[in-house]
Amino acid sequence: MDFALTKEQEMVRKTARDFAANELEPIAADIDESAEFPTETVRKLGELGFMGMTVPKEWGGAGLDDVSYVIAIEEISKVCASHGITLSVNNSLVCWPLMAFGTDAQKEKYLKPLASGQKLGCFGLTEPNAGTDAASQATVAEKQGDKYVINGNKIFITNGEKADVAIIFAMTDKSKGTRGISAFIIEKEFPGFSIGTVEKKLGIRGSCTAELVFEDMVVPEQNLLGGEGKGFKVAMATLDGGRIGVAAQALGIAEAAFEASVKYAKEREQFGKPISKFQAIQWFLSDMATEIEAARMLVYRAAFDKWQKRPYTVSAAMAKYLASDVAMKTTRNAIQVHGGYGFTKDYPVERFYRDAKITEIYEGTTEVQKMVISGNLLK
Ligand SMILES: Cc1cc2nc3c(=O)[nH]c(=O)nc-3n(C[C@H](O)[C@H](O)[C@H](O)COP(=O)(O)OP(=O)(O)OC[C@H]3O[C@@H](n4cnc5c(N)ncnc54)[C@H](O)[C@@H]3O)c2cc1C
Incomplete structure (x- = not known):
């Protein structure tokens, strides 16, 4: 077994992380406040090849694998979950079904401009x-x-x-x-x-x-x-893949809340010492780190299954179920670690908490994921 990422996957992570730090971090809180769609940065993500990541180059995409795709969604969502879902929908719910079920004429007319980011779906x-x-x-x-x-x-x-x-x-x-x-x-x-x-x-x-x-x-x-x-059939097959994207979005949100909590725990002092010295805070952090790692394994596993053309309906459902649950728990506890400050807009954890909730709802609620998993167990 090899848990190492390929050079290409590492490169995608670096590209996504740099873009998120330079372009998304400065606007993430503002677009949350104003509820404004970020047309300009979405256009730039298209230029980076992120709008049709697994679409072959001949059809306007980046020709990357599914693990690279989830890494990109994870990194983007870690900074701005709104951009994460914009990307996920265009990639998983629009480009993928066009690629899987479209005629060559449909691919020429619609997939090419969608995968290259000239159009949005x-x-x-x-x-x-x-x-x-x-x-x-x-x-x-x-x-x-x-x-x-x-x-x-x-x-x-x-x-x-x-x-x-x-x-x-x-x-x-x-x-x-x-x-x-x-x-x-x-x-x-x-x-x-x-x-x-x-x-x-x-x-x-x-x-x-x-x-x-x-x-x-x-x-x-x-x-x-x-x-x-x-x-x-088109809808259900499409949503199987879409769930991997939403799971990656949830994973990114959880990671952001965890990292903010570690930073805050080291900085904030009470009783004359950083709150990171209190076991209650340490346990929050160790639970977050462990659960995020478990979620990441399932998300990457589902993406790997899809990449390898293995069945991925169940692994995608498990990834979305666990990652969205971890996102909710991690963001809730991240506010707890931040105390009253976490409840204000001075820190981003309240945004992460609000953003996490939808990952339990769209592209099949948590209850639906459990129906998919149990349906497979009991067939
Ligand atoms: C922000 C946002 C973005 C979205 N984006 C899209 C999009 O791009 N495209 C799109 O098509 N849709 C989209 N949706 C819709 C989303 O997928 C649905 O909201 C979701 O599937 C749940 O459907 P519902 O809201 O009608 O809830 P309901 O189906 O009414 O469910 C209500 C509750 O009942 C539970 N429930 C329902 N049936 C069962 C059952 N048989 N067993 C157990 N529990 C059950 C549900 O789990 C849930 O807890 C979006 C929704 C939101 C809020």
Whole structure:
């Protein structure tokens, strides 16, 4: 067994870490406060090759492996979790399904500009009454000649307001249940497409989360992704990989909270000595370090499985379940280590705590990950 990273993976870590320190650290607290989408730094991440990291170079990507990808998400999220999810969605939820299910013409038209960062993508599955129960799609696509006419809406869509391209899901034949769901590639300029509610959120406030509205939206049939009736398969396969990205985001947030806690514990004095001399604080730190290491092993393992083309549904679910739990616990205890100061905006741990929560919710809640894991155990 070899736990060492390759030279290329180490290089990706250094590039991501340097970028995060130079470009993201100065704006992370501000975009959290203003809830402003960081267009300029997202563009720069595209120039670095981070928007389509595992997409082959011939299709506009960086041609890297999946472990490199999670290392990048981890490092970026350690400084700014909003950038982390913007990247994760474009890579895992948009570029990946285009690569896996797209025709060459779709890859040429959509994957190339998305993977090279010239365009931004989003993934629209969730609806007001189709969250965990994603199969209950109320959005309908009706075939009319060589086009589909789509009506419905998608809520809580990451990158929604800013995206040029969206992969969305709609019922093409309600009588067939999940086999009646189809995936479509849509462009923001398509007639009948508009943006609805833009959410105000607890955390990842620099990431935009919006409603997509379709009113007699006309979509050419060549924009069907993966074939009619294959949409649910496209969605579920895509989310398996997406969960590895969210797990890496959670890991990065936990690491940031841990490092802030070590620093603060050495600086803060009470009873005439640094609080790091108290066993209660030392135990917080040792728990954090151990649990983060365990989460990292699972996250890298899931990415390694995907890279090696082994089954990764269960390892991805385990990685997201554990890493998001560790992110919540670590950020909560990081505030405890900081005492009252941790509850204020003078220190970043309150942002980390707010950012961590969403990792237990999107791309399948923790309960869903447990359903995936137990479903595999009991099959
Ligand atoms: C900030 C943000 C960004 C998002 N980005 C995207 C995006 O880009 N694209 C997209 O399509 N969606 C996105 N989502 C939606 C997200 O994936 C859903 O919110 C999530 O899947 C949960 O669905 P729900 O909110 O409808 O909760 P519900 O499904 O209503 O769940 C409520 C509670 O019930 C539990 N529950 C539900 N069913 C079961 C069950 N069978 N067994 C046990 N417990 C159950 C859940 O675990 C949860 O605790 C985003 C959401 C947020 C908040």
